[in-house]
Amino acid sequence: MSVLADPSCVDDEALRADRRSRLFAAMARDGLDALVLGRPAEVAFASGARQLWTAGSRPFGPACVAVGATGRVHLLSVSDFDVPPEVGHDDLYGLSWNPANLAAALTAIPGLADAQRVGTTSSSPGLPRLLAAAAPRAEFVDGSGALWAARSPKSPSEVDRIVAACGIARAGLAAMEAVLAPGVTERDLLAAYLAAIAAAGAPTPPSEGVACATPTYGPVALRRIAGREPIEAGQLVALDAGGFFRGYEGGLGRTRAAGGTPSLHQAELAARGRAAVEAVIATCWAGATGSSLLEAWASTGEPLPPEPLAVGVGLGLEPPVIGSGLGAGTVLAPGTVLAVTGWVAEEGIGGVLERDLVLVTDGEPRRLTEDA
């Protein structure tokens, strides 16, 4: 059990240094002189800075630049608030609305002008021209391989943080369980969840799609947008909580019956869901393929869920994505953390969602979510 405190702060120096050395090593292996990063989680990974959280995905732009020759990480940040000391004042560049000013800031980054090979983790139609101004001699290539090589295998310290994030998620789950009763709505459950993770000091949710009441008659679908209809006694309600600890994501999903004990049929469905998830978790060994996870699920006789069966977890969601027609060829590497999500449904009974986090190792898979 983790004893880590302070979910919303700049992380420890040792962890930051380890991540940075992994990133520069991966860049060197891929022959990248510089790597341009844009998405918030990768910027956090490279810089260690704690930046303002906003929901949703924004188009890619150069928010952080790692330069191999200097070993420095340059960060788009107006201030040094919650920027760790290894990213110095000289390494910060300000927010610009004017592309000419952004280009000038990038041009001033030492070592970029001489770069021959620059990776970007994503791109946009305007990006090559912007970067060409700062790195006129460079060839621009896909740098996401280097990024994921650095990010995917988790250190023990990173796993500790994911476990701590599961603790925050558990607080969110408990708050929903406490509120769940006939007459409340999915939105009431979401409100309780958000208040609980904020009270735990980490207000940003991995997703607001945390509660799904399933019908006891007619077709059963997994939904993630909270509704305003009162939940009726006897409905199975999927509660899928998440949380962040210093940027690392945790989560667990469990299904409860509104108003008390599930019926015999519901208990049987819940047992089927649990067994199917356990079958997948049991295959999460290093070297296993996406196909083997999908086959483990199929062997239980349950139809494949609508959402991916397994998705990488670290600083938020990561590759691989296995299921929903994707990822059969993935080969699991040690140190990868996967969220395994199972969903089974039966007309007239309802739906059951179970989600657990598992660490892939060379030996037995390690479940990071305790039973709840």
Added chain:
Amino acid sequence: MRAERHAKLQDQLAAQGLDGLLLLGTSAVTYATGAGAPACDSGRAALLRMVAVVVAGAEHPWLFTPWPEGAPPDLPAGHVGPAAVPDTVDGAGALGSALADLLPGGARLACDEVPHPLAAALDRASVSLVPAAGVLGPAKLCKTGDELACIRQAQHVNEQAMLDVYPLVRPGVTQTDLSAVFLRRIVELGAEQNGIDPIWQPMPLSRAGGPWTVHGDLAFPTPSAPRPLVEGEVIWVDTGVHVGGYASDFGRTWIVGDDPQPTPRQQDQFARWRAVVEAVLAVCKPGITALELGQAAIAADAAASGGRRPWIEHFYLAHGVGTDSAEMPMIGTDLGDAFDETLVLAPGMVLVLEPVIWDDGAAGYRSEDIVAVTDDGWMPLSDHPYDPFVPA
């Protein structure tokens, strides 16, 4: 509202001779399709994506989404596909195949982001790309009546929730305690999403007492933490929630205390802020340029400030709001006076006015009020008290 937005996008595609629009950014997809979605962390939203495709001449957009329940009811079933995963090779291949069915070979598309695997798939189909901003920007600039109603409703939910947060701004309460109450209330009041980690930033008395900045001006906004509030602290509040896909933008200055009373100097900061807003609104009408609005703001505070611009160096006097929390028109940015001179107010533009009065040694005052430009002036979209400050 969705049909009106679709028509605007089609007009832009036609005017620019483009075959279509490929959108990956969350707010852009919301604009193009009207799709509902749970708020998600950026990493999740980028990996298991919503994607919108607008094909020139087509009656409806196409939506790829992890949340089919959020597809608008008028979108034909054939226009809704599964989540796109363009960051992975097989996911990008699947999206590329879907696009090939919708678009002619060698299509010319406007696009906001292309992950490398998707770029490879599009390259194989000889698709060429131009920035989506050229299509989205003009379409989004002036809001329809329905869009204004959504912004007003989002703002109303945000403001109502703040009525319950404000009494808690006392010594010992943490920033994240305030977030807990706020987030609970916005959901209870009908917000569809929270858009940003709520900001409750304690301001230093002087610039030098705050975090170092690249330009020497203020650091704002900074993220929240379980940090207790201290008696007498000046707190700058900034939050945003979404209703109907549209964002609110709430900004106020509060003082920590059981019964906070602004000092005369603080009350004077507020009076200066009000004077700037009133001066801007006095000239706010169609035909006025953004540069003229900025000049009115500077002139209104010149006696006290010596002509310094009454807004934060890295931001603006005002910005628009829509499916993005900050979008055009932006007034007073580093795009410069020449840009602002070309930006002419028109009916339907939304202005979030956020001047800042900084009174070094005694912190400062910042709030945000929202107006929409009308045919002959402006109308308010926000309505919230300035407590503990009292309008003169």
